[in-house]
Amino acid sequence: MNIVIFGPPGAGKGTQSKFIAKKYNLYQLSTGELLRREMQNNTELGSKISSIINNGELVSDDVVSDLIEKFISKDAFKQKIIFDGYPRNLNQAINLDNLLKKYNQKIDLVLNLSVKLQTVKIRIQERQNQENRADDNEITAIKRYQTYEKSNQPVIDYYKQRNLLKVVNGESSINQISQEISGIIDGFKG
Numbered sequence: 001m002n003i004v005i006f007g008p009p010g011a012g013k014g015t016q017s018k019f020i021a022k023k024y025n026l027y028q029l030s031t032g033e034l035l036r037r038e039m040q041n042n043t044e045l046g047s048k049i050s051s052i053i054n055n056g057e058l059v060s061d062d063v064v065s066d067l068i069e070k071f072i073s074k075d076a077f078k079q080k081i082i083f084d085g086y087p088r089n090l091n092q093a094i095n096l097d098n099l100l101k102k103y104n105q106k107i108d109l110v111l112n113l114s115v116k117l118q119t120v121k122i123r124i125q126e127r128q129n130q131e132n133r134a135d136d137n138e139i140t141a142i143k144r145y146q147t148y149e150k151s152n153q154p155v156i157d158y159y160k161q162r163n164l165l166k167v168v169n170g171e172s173s174i175n176q177i178s179q180e181i182s183g184i185i186d187g188f189k190g
């Protein structure tokens with residue numbers, strides 16, 4: 001199955017995607033990780049996007065679309081992807097549907113992790129101590145949360161209309177969230 005996991009920065013998308021990928025034998029496609037890899041490897045793309053990412057803004061839709069198509073087009077990942085951090089706006093949501101259609105695939109489930117700004121600030125501070133990401137400081141975290149708030153509602157509405165959306169309480173502990181997600185996936189009937 002193809003799953004989209006959606007939520008603000010610090011909601012636990014990465015942690016839960018890894019858990020889901022392992023338990024259900026899916027491939028975790030994290031656009032944030034792919035973009036950070038470009039920056040770490042000092043590629044041409046990496047140098048173009050670093051100031052955007054470090055300002056908490058979104059990289060252009062075309063750039064991210066090219067990155068994800070490389071995975072969607074691979075037979076090995078067919079109908080086996082968890083999209084972590086994509087789509088982030090309505091244009092990307094529509095583009096994802098079109099790309100999946102092109103490769104005879106579809107989205108089965110969208111998980112929306114809901115978390116308050118106060119929790120985001122605390123989690124990002126904790127992650128900063130562990131991972132040292134350049135965009136994990138309080139100012140950028142607030143900007144990323146605001147970027148999310150600006151573009152998330154149309155995406156939520158888009159998936160709600162298609163009956164794909166399941167809201168998950170992202171305020172609970174990692175294990176509780178994993179359990180809630182497992183319950184949703186196990187109860188899924190395509």
Ligand code: AMP
Pocket residue numbers: 009031032033035052053054056057058059060061064084085086087088092135144
């Ligand atoms: P994440 O690891 O998902 O928190 O993403 C980190 C950063 O990468 C975001 O704040 C954006 O700057 C960029 N990014 C990740 N995914 C996308 C996307 N789908 N569209 C545009 N920018 C993205």
